[in-house]
Amino acid sequence: MAKKQLFTLEYPVRCSPSILYEFLSTPAGMQEWFADKVDERDHVFIFSWNGAAVEKAQVVEKEQDKFIKYHWLHSSKDEYFEFRIEKTEISNQTILIIKDFAEKPDIKDQTQLWDYQVKELFHRLGN
Template identity: 75%
Template sequence: MSKKQIYTLEYPVRCSPAILYEFLSTPAGLQEWFADKVDERDNVFSFSWNGGTPDKAELIEKELDKYVRYRWLHLAKEEYFEFRIEKTEITNQTILVIKDFAEKGEIKDQSQLWEYQVKDLFHRLGN
């Protein structure tokens, strides 16, 4: 049994859900901000950083322009990371919601890593 717990991060984004979804769900989009190289075959994505050995994640669930959920193949089956696209009711603003798992003492570091990645995404989106 994993000692990791789920945590959630939210980021307001200035772009349409359709454009954001492309950056979260396709190899070309993910390669723009998440990893140096991204390939996909049969719903298994290979992510490479700095020319290293690829980490593989299976796309386990998705809904067009709403969310995409991946599971790292080397981690516990119940763990995943998810990108969800929400709209606020009052302002109709797009919100990127990231869910991930980490050990309690690592949540702050993991959150900072996501922060760095999301900044790159926002740069690509022109935010």
């Protein structure tokens, strides 16, 4: 299996970091845009799509209103996906930064998937 590469995506968001963080770090928030059903037990999020596909991700690290990092339990130890919230200094705009891993030929498809998911998130946020 080819080694996956880290890639980073950035999206400007029109909402406060605290509201955005709720959508990135809680089962109720994640269920609004990321998966059809989301549960959490002992810092492990259980995501399901279409009533069947189930994936589990453990919260590795987090800081309120700043970032949350997840590790898919089926992935290698050094792979993760992360949501980071930053504010630009000049315009004070909120930026959502997503870091994820994919094999090089799949990065474009993964980027499109994230674009779709983030579009759904923005719809829920009223952006």
